[in-house]
Amino acid sequence: MLSKREVFDGVPEEYLSHKERYENAIRNSVVAFSLVRKMQEEGKTSINNYRDVVGGLLGSSVLRDGSPLGLHYIMFMPAILNQANEEQQEKWLPRAWNCSIIGSYAQTELGHGTFIRGLETTATYDAATKQFVLHSPTLTAYKWWPGGLGQTANYCIVVAQLYTKGQCHGIHSFIIQVRDEETHMPLPGIKIGEIGAKLGLNAVNNGFLGFDNYRIPRTNMLMKHAQVLEDGTYVKSRHSKLNYGAMVFVRVVIVFDMVNYLSKAVTIATRFSAVRRQCQLKAGETECQILDYVTQQHKLFVSIAAAHAFRITANKLWLTFNEVNEQLVEGNLQRLPELHALACCLKAVTTADTAACVERCRLACGGHGYMMSSSLPLTYGLVTAACTYEGENTVLLLQTARFLVKTYQQLDSKALTPTVAYLKTAAAERFCVGWSNTTEGIIRGFQVVAMRVIIMSTFNEEVQEMSRTVSPQLKEVLHQLVDLYCTYWALEKLSDLLLYTPISQKEVESLRLRYEETLTNLRPNAVGLVDAFDLRDEMLQSTLGSYDGRVYERLMEEAMKSPLNAEPMLQSTLGSYDGRVYERLMEEAMKSPLNAEPVNYTFHKYLKPFMQGKL
Numbered sequence: 167m168l169s170k171r172e173v174f175d176g177v178p179e180e181y182l183s184h185k186e187r188y189e190n191a192i193r194n195s196v197v198a199f200s201l202v203r204k205m206q207e208e209g210k211t212s213i214n215n216y217r218d219v220v221g222g223l224l225g226s227s228v229l230r231d232g233s234p235l236g237l238h239y240i241m242f243m244p245a246i247l248n249q250a251n252e253e254q255q256e257k258w259l260p261r262a263w264n265c266s267i268i269g270s271y272a273q274t275e276l277g278h279g280t281f282i283r284g285l286e287t288t289a290t291y292d293a294a295t296k297q298f299v300l301h302s303p304t305l306t307a308y309k310w311w312p313g314g315l316g317q318t319a320n321y322c323i324v325v326a327q328l329y330t331k332g333q334c335h336g337i338h339s340f341i342i343q344v345r346d347e348e349t350h351m352p353l354p355g356i357k358i359g360e361i362g363a364k365l366g367l368n369a370v371n372n373g374f375l376g377f378d379n380y381r382i383p384r385t386n387m388l389m390k391h392a393q394v395l396e397d398g399t400y401v402k403s404r405h406s407k408l409n410y411g412a413m414v415f416v417r418v419v420i421v422f423d424m425v426n427y428l429s430k431a432v433t434i435a436t437r438f439s440a441v442r443r444q445c446q447l448k449a450g451e452t453e454c455q456i457l458d459y460v461t462q463q464h465k466l467f468v469s470i471a472a473a474h475a476f477r478i479t480a481n482k483l484w485l486t487f488n489e490v491n492e493q494l495v496e497g498n499l500q501r502l503p504e505l506h507a508l509a510c511c512l513k514a515v516t517t518a519d520t521a522a523c524v525e526r527c528r529l530a531c532g533g534h535g536y537m538m539s540s541s542l543p544l545t546y547g548l549v550t551a552a553c554t555y556e557g558e559n560t561v562l563l564l565q566t567a568r569f570l571v572k573t574y575q576q577l578d579s580k581a582l583t584p585t586v587a588y589l590k591t592a593a594a595e596r597f598c599v600g601w602s603n604t605t606e607g608i609i610r611g612f613q614v615v616a617m618r619v620i621i622m623s624t625f626n627e628e629v630q631e632m633s634r635t636v637s638p639q640l641k642e643v644l645h646q647l648v649d650l651y652c653t654y655w656a657l658e659k660l661s662d663l664l665l666y667t668p669i670s671q672k673e674v675e676s677l678r679l680r681y682e683e684t685l686t687n688l689r690p691n692a693v694g695l696v697d698a699f700d701l702r703d704e705m706l707q708s709t710l711g712s713y714d715g716r717v718y719e720r721l722m723e724e725a726m727k728s729p730l731n732a733e734p735m736l737q738s739t740l741g742s743y744d745g746r747v748y749e750r751l752m753e754e755a756m757k758s759p760l761n762a763e764p765v766n767y768t769f770h771k772y773l774k775p776f777m778q779g780k781l
């Protein structure tokens with residue numbers, strides 16, 4: 167439906183100014199998200215299953231550099247679902263769902279992003295008026311980054327330090343109106359604006375926000391987990407981290423988002439590599455498709471495998487997320503730390519790997535990959551942002567490490583949850599069991615090293631399961647992908663394996679051979695494998711990656727859209743089609759700045775005195 171809308175055509179975004187980009191993004195987002203509303207009216211989606219629809223739209227490339235409405239769907243609504251009590255949900259969700267209000271999520275401040283307990287914005291309860299007073303005591307207390315907050319949202323969830331009866335109870339969430347619903351003017355006591363140009367996501371309208379003793383009703387504190395009663399009494403949550411639920415949700419959906427961008431990037435680079443020919447193996451021979459070079463296969467094929475591995479893992483993570491949330495509703499908090507550790511780890515690993523793979527795909531396309539029209543630079547801008555937002559990757563990995571170490575310390579005293587059950591065998595097998603160059607052997611090795619084992623074993627198990635129902639030919643290719651993913655990472659992480667497992671020099675050599683053989687075996691199916699991601703040209707929006715392979719024609723067509731090429735290409739007074747040679751010569755001559763005034767000042771200052779012998 168979207169690809170038929172002409173609204174997305176027009177001057178490529180990179181030629182627009184920052185302001186025009188925003189205006190364009192609003193126009194396109196309204197067209198795109200009105201579809202969500204239409205689907206809702208037709209009963210094709212509901213608030214409970216809109217992840218796919220919204221995720222699909224955000225990742226569809228019709229909103230190439232992000233959307234100022236993205237946060238409304240991805241964080242504002244999930245935060246209400248996760249943190250508001252039933253009454254509050256009834257009040258706010260229908261308005262948010264039909265977009266009669268647009269929201270953002272304002273947690274990060276100029277001074278603090280990672281250490282959220284250090285946030286400075288205060289929400290002080292005034293029992294006399296039954297209101298909270300929101301205040302930004304310092305410059306570093308200003309909210310900084312929230313998507314869509316600059317000029318788009320009129321509401322947002324704000325995370326602030328809660329004070330009641332003179333006591334601080336730590337950070338809590340509040341729903342806050344920032345702009346008038348009719349005029350869209352910022353409300354008194356609100357200082358709001360956009361933070362400026364960034365490496366990517368320039369259509370997202372990230373904003374800043376400060377409060378000057380701004381008052382909101384008591385009922386605007388989100389009270390599903392903790393409450394402040396009318397007299398100011400504070401009622402604690404069952405678990406202090408339940409308030410972090412929206413972040414956990416977003417970390418989970420980010421893994422899906424990475425699958426999307428990785429599949430796109432590798433589709434573009436693989437198709438291009440099948441079209442592109444460069445260098446002859448023997449003089450006089452036709453030049454080779456660059457996809458035939460083993461070095462090119464090394465750059466690309468692991469991304470095909472990783473896209474499948476991440477998709478399978480994302481699905482499993484989504485199931486775990488839903489299971490744990492159902493348990494939370496029943497009051498069972500046992501698996502919350504495991505979910506947190508899993509979401510942190512998978513968000514960090516998939517975003518870091520995707521960013522590295524997208525950059526490899528860009529490099530694999532040589533000079534043409536550097537063109538904005540290839541879509542690879544924009545895609546890199548989008549995925550590298552995910553390494554930072556929703557928890558900086560190093561910090562998230564440290565959270566997972568903390569959970570693993572804690573679990574390891576309790577190996578003998580506690581029953582292990584499924585995702586860390588491997589720790590027990592790994593601890594027992596370290597150095598005791600020999601190395602084996604099989605997929606299972608590598609996974610066992612990684613159980614000891616404990617990196618990427620979640621992703622690897624999930625990928626392997628799922629492919630084993632699929633193998634029962636697919637054709638023998640497909641089964642073979644799927645196994646090649648698992649093999650490639652495992653051998654690739656075994657070779658990448660050799661130092662860890664050498665340190666913690668008994669892998670020998672000979673086995674490393676044969677692993678290398680096996681890796682190269684797998685690349686060669688996958689080569690005939692490479693284009694088929696990326697075609698199988700089934701991404702339409704309208705979604706790829708790339709001169710290099712279209713299904714028809716018209717790479718060079720598209721590059722020239724795109725070049726012609728540059729405003730600098732708006733004038734005739736020949737740019738010659740002598741060669742124009744209409745033959746008006748002398749007229750053009752005169753017209754061009756009249757454009758000389760020297761002809762703009764009848765007498766140049768140098769005549770009076772230098773030439774005339776010189777001619778009169780006075781100089």
Ligand SMILES: CCCCCCCCCCC/C=C/C(=O)SCCNC(=O)CCNC(=O)[C@H](O)C(C)(C)COP(=O)(O)OP(=O)(O)OC[C@H]1O[C@@H](n2cnc3c(N)ncnc32)[C@H](O)[C@@H]1OP(=O)(O)O
Nearest residue numbers: 221273279280281282407410419422423502506555556557
């Ligand atoms: C397909 C769909 C399309 C998707 C499109 C995606 C687009 C997304 C756009 C996103 C835009 C970006 C938005 C944002 O960035 S919002 C801001 C996000 N900010 C962060 O993520 C901040 C990161 N920091 C933190 O999360 C925490 O501060 C941190 C976890 C690092 C530490 O928290 P804290 O200091 O409070 O905790 P402690 O260190 O004291 O730890 C105490 C124990 O609590 C455990 N813990 C921490 N967090 C959680 C949690 N969420 N759940 C459960 N448990 C948690 C922690 O591990 C400690 O446990 P132990 O004591 O047992 O060790």
Ligand SMILES: Cc1cc2nc3c(=O)[nH]c(=O)nc-3n(C[C@H](O)[C@H](O)[C@H](O)COP(=O)(O)OP(=O)(O)OC[C@H]3O[C@@H](n4cnc5c(N)ncnc54)[C@H](O)[C@@H]3O)c2cc1C
Nearest residue numbers: 271272273274278279280311312313551555556557558560
């Ligand atoms: C594109 C984009 C969109 C965003 N959207 C939003 C939004 O909508 N709403 C919102 O509230 N926020 C948003 N953010 C903010 C984002 O959540 C934070 O930038 C992120 O959580 C990282 O925090 P920070 O910027 O304070 O980094 P810092 O924590 O200052 O990180 C800087 C460095 O310090 C290191 N570091 C920090 N703490 C530790 C530690 N304990 N141990 C070891 N190393 C450490 C980090 O690893 C990193 O190398 C967005 C950010 C970006 C880039």
